[in-house]
Amino acid sequence: MSKPKTESQLQFDKLVSEVIWPEFKQRGYHRAGNNFRYYDAAGWGKILNIQKSVFGDRNSISFTLNTGLYLPEAERLWMGRTSDERFLEPGCLIRKRIGRLKSSHNQWYELLEPSEFDQVLHSVEQDMSSYVLPYMDRVTGIDDILEQLILEKEPSSALAIETLFVYGRRQEAQTWMEHELANTIYRARRQELLELQNKLNNDLYN
Known part of the structure; x- marks a missing residue:
């Protein structure tokens, strides 16, 4: 029998399901666990991965936000295969963590105490609206991904x-x-x- 979830685990689940996921759902993404994936039949995709730190535990949860831009032919060149609509963030050619999008440090959000939830929620909301969503919304096709490669x-x-x-x-x-x-x-x-x-x-x- 599984243990009841801790307050930190409940807060994390709420943040993912009620704060982050709705923004991607309305944009046509599909959810698989903590991965929110958009794949276009023209042969490209984008994804948000919510990564928990391996050093956390049931009461202390650290997590960060990873973005990925996917091109099947890049994966084919690299891995000899394509995942297409099942792609994951590690298989993306362009990968950026939230700290990189903000041009700052390698940022992790910390859910350590119940009293910190509102502060973490506000921080995630701000970073989503200011960095993650604008970055991902700008990518609307293969050419956008190629142009980013050329520019950066x-x-x-x-x-x-x-x-x-x-x-x-x-x-x-x-x-x-x-x-x-x-x-x-x-x-x-x-x-x-x-x-x-x-x-x-x-x-x-x-």
């Missing part, structure tokens, strides 16, 4: 460059790769980029 050059990886190429943004991919080759000081990184350059130059994607 993150993640700074061969996978991101190759993804741009596969999705038809070939000149931008070549320019990014040449910049990385000119600036990297790491031998392994340079070798990885040279191997990718060979693939792109030989157009092995047709």
Whole structure:
């Protein structure tokens, strides 16, 4: 027989179900546990993951908000498969935690005492309305994700460059790769980029 939930657990469940989830539900997302996922049949998606700290317990819950932007072809290049409408945040090419969206520290919310619930609720509501939702609402298609890659050059990886190429943004991919080759000081990184350059130059994607 399972134990009754603690006050902190009840507060966490309430915050997720009554504060965070309704905003995503009205935008057409689907919920699976603490994952709120939107997948478009055109082949892209976005997700919010509410991650609990492994160092918490029944009475002390720490959690943060993770966002992800998903492209099936990026996952195929990386994992050799696609999850499509079942994708999760770790399988996304672009991943940003709430602290990153705020350009601040690695932020975690702390539910330690019942008296703190209103304060945490207010903080989450503010961050949702000011950072999370505006960021995710701006993404309405594949081109928005590709443009973010081009603008931010993150993640700074061969996978991101190759993804741009596969999705038809070939000149931008070549320019990014040449910049990385000119600036990297790491031998392994340079070798990885040279191997990718060979693939792109030989157009092995047709």
